[in-house]
Amino acid sequence: MELDEARKLWQPEPGWLNTASYGLPADPAWEALQDALTQWRSGRNAWEEWNDAAERSRVTFAGLIGVPARDVAIGSTVSQLLAPVAAALPPGATVVVPEVEFTSNLFPWLVQEQRGVRVRTVPLERLVDAIDADTDLVAFSLVQSADGRVAPYDDVVAAARAHGALVSVDATQACGWLPFDAGRADAVLVGAYKWLTAPRGTAFAYLAPALRERMRPDAAGWSAAESPTDAYYGPPLRLSADARRFDIAPALFCYVGAAPALEVIAGIGVPAIRAHDVALANRFLTGLGRPPGESAIVTVDVPDAQERLDRAGVRAAVRAGRVRASFHLYSTEEDVDLALNALTG
Structure with missing residues (x-):
């Protein structure tokens, strides 16, 4: 399965950069769970x-x-x-x-x-x-x-x-x-x-x-x-x-x-996911003047990070002003730029 095609299976709101806290469900997972809950409610299934x-x-x-x-x-x-x-x-x-x-x-x-x-x-x-x-x-x-x-x-x-x-x-x-x-x-x-x-x-x-x-x-x-x-x-x-x-x-x-x-x-394959995730993480790092790395999870010190991200609708983990942003296959360049604009504007 090609990554670009597979990414259509997710329906995230812009600005989700927090997979290190929890990942978002693809449509097949969401639909299977909803079907099972309906079956449970009505007793239709063994x-x-x-x-x-x-x-x-x-x-x-x-x-x-x-x-x-x-x-x-x-x-x-x-x-x-x-x-x-x-x-x-x-x-x-x-x-x-x-x-x-x-x-x-x-x-x-x-x-x-x-x-x-x-x-x-x-x-x-x-x-x-x-x-x-x-x-x-x-x-x-x-x-x-x-x-x-x-x-x-x-x-x-x-x-x-x-x-x-x-x-x-x-x-x-x-x-x-x-x-x-x-x-x-x-x-x-x-x-x-x-x-x-x-x-x-x-x-x-x-x-x-x-x-x-x-x-x-x-x-x-x-x-x-x-x-x-x-x-x-x-x-x-x-x-x-x-x-x-x-x-x-x-x-x-x-x-x-x-x-x-x-x-x-x-179906997508972990190597393809790695290439996508790390590229977005490095776009984020270089946008903040930091050197690129090899991880899909990055942390940076930015003053007033929590307030800036909240105003922009960006969801990332922030601890004592240190931003932990994490990028996965449903993350986009637009998500990265939204966060960068919030942190550098």
């Missing part, structure tokens, strides 16, 4: 059809990041999917994390400190050098939520492997616009409601087979069974042999919207 959307989503997500679908677990949030990874660390293990890390990829490690896990935080630019013989796991966001910096993925993985450490990656702010080889990590977590443009309440985890052997599915329910529809009642324990044992029952309407959303992203 819920199994909605549940099938979760499996479609799993398969499409796996294809997007280049891993087998059997190695993907589904859930609702990154922290929920990350919890059994953190719980599998032995007492005394050391985790290295960037110091300005989104808390969904920090708190799951910190809560393990009460049983002896050590968490060491370092500046992102020192992350590779901080991985040493005492490191058991390194956890980091592939793209930082705070400022859009892209982590040196290959260098981090190489350093971790050199010291026998596990690698856990939060790709929430990357997956959907930044191509990467997910299979090089041990765990890759993604909240799908940003760059994958799915409803909130959808999340995915690539869990490498060797890592899964260390983990215990403490949240196991019927959806974690080998045959979920045959596991509604009674013993014995009969969990899936693959990553589905770490599933929680899907938030059905969220996945009804997620399946077509991910299929649209896959």
Whole structure:
């Protein structure tokens, strides 16, 4: 699917530059969700059809990041999917994390400190050098939520492997616009409601087979069974042999919207989306006299930024005067220029 043609599937109001907070739905996702809500209201449909959307989503997500679908677990949030990874660390293990890390990829490690896990935080630019013989796991966001910096993925993985450490990656702010080889990590977590443009309440985890052997599915329910529809009642324990044992029952309407959303992203292709997004981000940066970068998320210091953007109808994140603008496939040059005029006029 050509990107220019696909962009007609979105109906944004001008000035939306905040996909790093949440993505906007394509028409197929919006329409599927509206249809499901109508069916729910009238009782016209069996819920199994909605549940099938979760499996479609799993398969499409796996294809997007280049891993087998059997190695993907589904859930609702990154922290929920990350919890059994953190719980599998032995007492005394050391985790290295960037110091300005989104808390969904920090708190799951910190809560393990009460049983002896050590968490060491370092500046992102020192992350590779901080991985040493005492490191058991390194956890980091592939793209930082705070400022859009892209982590040196290959260098981090190489350093971790050199010291026998596990690698856990939060790709929430990357997956959907930044191509990467997910299979090089041990765990890759993604909240799908940003760059994958799915409803909130959808999340995915690539869990490498060797890592899964260390983990215990403490949240196991019927959806974690080998045959979920045959596991509604009674013993014995009969969990899936693959990553589905770490599933929680899907938030059905969220996945009804997620399946077509991910299929649209896959149909366009992440490399084409990256080229579009980064070009717009660099148009924004150069318009403010800043050097171009390599991320779809950028931050700049501009006095009175919040008031200026609000008056112009531009929606971007602003923290203490620092603008965080994020650009996705439905963003346009006109959106960029609207923001630039507001910030420089």
